[in-house]
Amino acid sequence: MKIGNVHIKNNVFLAPMAGVTDKVFRTLCREMGCGLAYSEMVSAKGMKYNNKNTHMLLDTDESERPCAVQMFGSEPEVMADMARRLNEYENIDIIDINMGCPAPKIVKNGEGSALSLKPELAGRIIEAVSRASDKPVTVKIRKGFDEGHINAVEMAHIAEQSGAAALTLHGRTREQYYSGKADWDIIRLVKENTKTIPIIGNGDIFSPEDAKKMLDYTRCDAVMIGRGAQGNPFIFRRITAYLENGRLLPEPSWEERLDTAQRHTLMLVEYKGEYIGIREMRKNMGWYIKGLPHSAEMRVKINTAKTAEDMLGFIDEMRNNILK
Secondary structure, three states: OEEOOEEOOOOEEEOOOOOOOOHHHHHHHHHOOOOEEEOOOEEHHHHHOOOOOHHHHOOOOHHHOOEEEEEEOOOHHHHHHHHHHHOOOOOOOEEEEEEOOOOHHHHHOOOHHHHHHOHHHHHHHHHHHHHHOOOOEEEEEEEEOOOOOEOHHHHHHHHHHOOOOEEEEEEEEOOOOOOOOOOHHHHHHHHHOOOOOOEEEEOOOOOHHHHHHHHHHHOOOEEEEOHHHOOOOHHHHHHHHHHHHOOOOOOOOHHHHHHHHHHHHHHHHHHHOHHHHHHHHHHHHHHHOOOOOOHHHHHHHHOOOOOHHHHHHHHHHHHHHHHO
């Protein structure tokens, strides 16, 4: 498929997730067949003022192309200025605007999901960024802010008319966060009511069957995997195989899960240093071992890991538990 002038090898995407979709995790997912990976969201103001964390959030590699960077903000001029800056990054192919994040500190600042309550401002942001960007601009929204403000169709029209090259819709309101069930009917409705841009469906895709059901039911153009990919980059291999030829590949073995977790650990330490890398690996490891025998007691141990040696030792201990 294509988003703007960017060719994408398949329609199975990795969602932007703060604290999760860093360069290391994106690399693992791309190796497993992910068609397009989105970065962690980046603050437009953070870029403007050269926040120390921004450089790492924007770090992409030629091997992960095409790559999308997601930014958030509520000021059209600032967002446009940052789009112009992103034009200079050769390894960034798509700029995504976050209009769906439910986090209180984001919403309190009038950003993320709060923009669904100000459709006119949302349109001005999309238009400003689209005009400033040499790269295709996409937008990620939710069903609405709450059950009293369901306006995904209106927001999709605004995005389409303001220059967006694609739209991602998460089938929950901001009020729901990630609770309850994602509404695939709203994704279907948005697809039926947009004519010129691809619609990417997001919400409750945890298996190959889920991905196919969403594509068939909503007629959306692509699916985006969020929580289903946490500790599970293998999901992209399984979904792409199922969509391409109907083959339902087996779940990865525990040995493969632990081997990948070990590699993930070493890559994070190399990329971010031992102190940060191991602390960030703790949550990832918790996802990798979910369902493993003795995982609850191992999770307690994992959360005490301070060095690569600690974490690798725990992985070896888990391997031994499997072999018993």
